[in-house]
Amino acid sequence: METAMRTLQVTLPIADAAFLRRQSRNMGWHVTTVRDKVNVEPKIKMSEAEFRDKLERSSRQASEGKTIRMQENETAEQFVNRLLCM
Numbered sequence: 729m730e731t732a733m734r735t736l737q738v739t740l741p742i743a744d745a746a747f748l749r750r751q752s753r754n755m756g757w758h759v760t761t762v763r764d765k766v767n768v769e770p771k772i773k774m775s776e777a778e779f780r781d782k783l784e785r786s787s788r789q790a791s792e793g794k795t796i797r798m799q800e801n802e803t804a805e806q807f808v809n810r811l812l813c814m
Contacts, residue, residue, distance in 0.1 A: 796811060
């Protein structure tokens with residue numbers, strides 16, 4: 729089965745980016761640092777505590793087996809659509 733790489737671009741303070749890199753090793757993500765314009769405002773804002781809580785909750789859910797897997801007969805687009813409709 730061919731897997732498609734999805735990209736999510738976020739703007740983070742340096743400390744949060746370092747935290748995300750450490751978490752990504754455990755969760756199988758690949759984090760790339762992209763230096764963009766200095767004054768770019770992120771579209772979605774959340775506090776550091778909210779950000780860390782979301783990452784920890786996701787990690788806990790994955791370790792508990794509360795995951796949703798892509799079915800062999802569906803495309804990546806169909807999988808994402810199924811996730812969004814839940």
